[in-house]
Amino acid sequence: xxxxxxxxxxxxxxxxxxxxxxxxxxxxxxxxxxxxxxxxxxxxxxxxxxxxxxxxxxxxxxxxxxxxxxxxxxxxxxxxxxxxxxxxxxxxxxxxxxxxxxxxxxxxxxxxxxxxxxxxxxxxxxxxxxxxxxxxxxxxxxxxxxxxxxxxxxxxxxxxxxxxxxxxxxxxxxxxxxxxxxxxxxxxxxxxxxxxxxxxxxxxxxxxxxxxxxxxxxxxxxxxxxxxxxxxxxxxxxxxxxxxxxxxxxxxxxxxxxxxxxxxxxxxxxxxxxxxxxxxxxxxxxxxxxxxxxxxxxxxxxxxxxx
Numbered sequence: 001x002x003x004x005x006x007x008x009x010x011x012x013x014x015x016x017x018x019x020x021x022x023x024x025x026x027x028x029x030x031x032x033x034x035x036x037x038x039x040x041x042x043x044x045x046x047x048x049x050x051x052x053x054x055x056x057x058x059x060x061x062x063x064x065x066x067x068x069x070x071x072x073x074x075x076x077x078x079x080x081x082x083x084x085x086x087x088x089x090x091x092x093x094x095x096x097x098x099x100x101x102x103x104x105x106x107x108x109x110x111x112x113x114x115x116x117x118x119x120x121x122x123x124x125x126x127x128x129x130x131x132x133x134x135x136x137x138x139x140x141x142x143x144x145x146x147x148x149x150x151x152x153x154x155x156x157x158x159x160x161x162x163x164x165x166x167x168x169x170x171x172x173x174x175x176x177x178x179x180x181x182x183x184x185x186x187x188x189x190x191x192x193x194x195x196x197x198x199x200x201x202x203x204x205x206x207x208x209x210x211x212x213x214x215x216x217x218x219x220x221x222x223x224x225x226x227x228x229x230x231x232x233x234x235x236x237x238x239x240x241x242x243x244x245x246x247x248x249x250x251x252x253x254x255x256x257x258x259x260x261x262x263x264x265x266x267x268x269x270x271x272x273x274x275x276x277x278x279x280x281x282x283x284x285x286x287x288x289x290x291x292x293x294x295x296x297x298x299x300x301x302x303x304x305x306x307x
Contacts, residue, residue: 022266054094055265074159081159085144093133100185107189228264232257
């Protein structure tokens, strides 16, 4: 029992750090959207808000995973297990499809700047992202169940996404719908931007810099999405082919795959909002104004005493 508990504590501490960073980053994004009211001015921010909401929901579900990792038990009943697995799949799908919508919108804006997508089209994309995520996640998690493994005196209860008979059908469906198809969409938009930059006439220095920066962001989106989610599907494939064996190397690989999946909701707000040129200056000004308001009485009192 010492080894599982030690592993569970290390996993819980790592995910706890990720949870703190992710919640802080996503809350900062919410505060920036609220303070500068950019949702009415910038169409892309509506889709970025969609992705942030989905990532925030994913992070809120991490404490249940942490409890299960430490105690080797699912703390709630079978119905709560089904709800948890559905919300986990739903938030992942909403984040992934929001990411696709962001890449599509960016490509549309850059390749046709004189006719950008209308507000109605962006709102329709927002609604479609969440509706599609709901109707895809519901059948994938309808067989989620709570199962006990072990002897009668030391049972381990797990909240599984599906029953054993349908496990790999669900894994394959999730790979196609949550990874392969979104990667095709993102890759298509990146190739579209690359061809546009190659064929476009000579632009001003500032326009060329902004266009290349947006193209790099689309590429980074595809790269981070692939790095965070592909190892997990590779692990599932190894289990299916019988290549997975209990041992330190495979357990470390499993640990890395799980941490990378939980790390993705932390990367999205940093990559899309906090590091973007539009919000870099606003973030600095907002933080500076907060610090200035906090220390201003001390500065005034010192200045008065000196004179």
